[in-house]
Amino acid sequence: MIHRIFAADAARFVRDAEGSAGGGNAPAAAPEPATFSTDYVRELRAENKGYRLKASEFEQKLKAAEAAVAQHVAAAEAAAKSHAEALQKRVSELQDGFHQRLIDAELKAGSIAAGLAHPDFLTLIDKSAVSVDADGAVQVPTDFWSGVKASLPHLFTATGADKGTTSNPAAAPKPAPSTVKHVSEMSAEEYAAAEAALLKQR
Template sequence: MLKISKLFHLLMVRNLMMFVDDPDGGVVGPPKNAPASPETFSREYVGELRNENKTYRLKAQALEAENQAASDALAKAGTEADAKVAAATQVANDRILRAELKTVALKAGMIDLDGLKLADLSLVKLNDAGDVEGADALMASLKESKPYLFQSSSTTTQTQTAPNKKDPETVDVRKMTKEEYAAHKKSFAGK
């Protein structure tokens, strides 16, 4: 790539230098001091010049092809990198969305978070600020259509009463008669 730019730079400088020395600005016309007889070159010399020109022309074409291939590879790599970044961003946004939905579902009183798998998430979006839009509406529609997924909204704590704390009666078996002991033993056998 560096070779191509150097070659291009040299060609441009050479072309510009041709016109800098020319006071006519590159206008082609008869030379001012034309020699009486034109110079002629031998066929061998002209052939050598043409071969040299051909060599440089082929090198320039090869370098141009390399430059084009490198440009194409660079463009392809850039496109692939953009696609990977977009895919990674989408995965990260989906994770954020699921986490936020779980938080909203717990606040709404959802009993089991597996209930989110039943929800239509197409209406829920993540905005540019990173906030979830449409989550509250989704929970409201889920409460209406699938109320079994949610706790009753009247209380947030369990209202079951604790069992009575009653110390078991201690009975001294040594002080019992044989009939009392048999009756006491029967009362436990039934349980």
């Protein structure tokens, strides 16, 4: 009897010891994962789609703006180039006209010493050999008037030597070097006097 009571107590002690050991080291239960409702997930997806559409729309507007800017820049560059070319052409025309007036004035002054019968005959003379240098000085070849006389003698008045009426049977003396100044070397008064002398011959 005493033996059975002792065995029952020993078995109870073992069970209590195992129960205490197992209860202290039992692993904690894992937390359940958070879940979202279907409506909330649908709203998030719709919002994300709206952002994507706005980003795509903004990108298209940006590309259109860049294309418009490039078009305006190209048009402005073309207009500026055209304006510069027209301005350069106009400057060239004005410069050519100014040079031609310088040449005409120089030849008009030189025609007096050369014996041109009338200033209007200057329009019949080839002036292509006469030029204006970079400094604005008119360059007349030294044989210019002699060449014009040889090709167009009827435009000039005959001098005594030309008519052969000189009293000296020997060869006519060489004419003195021309003292006619270039127009670029004349003062305003000298140019006015030369022009007045030409007008008196009309």
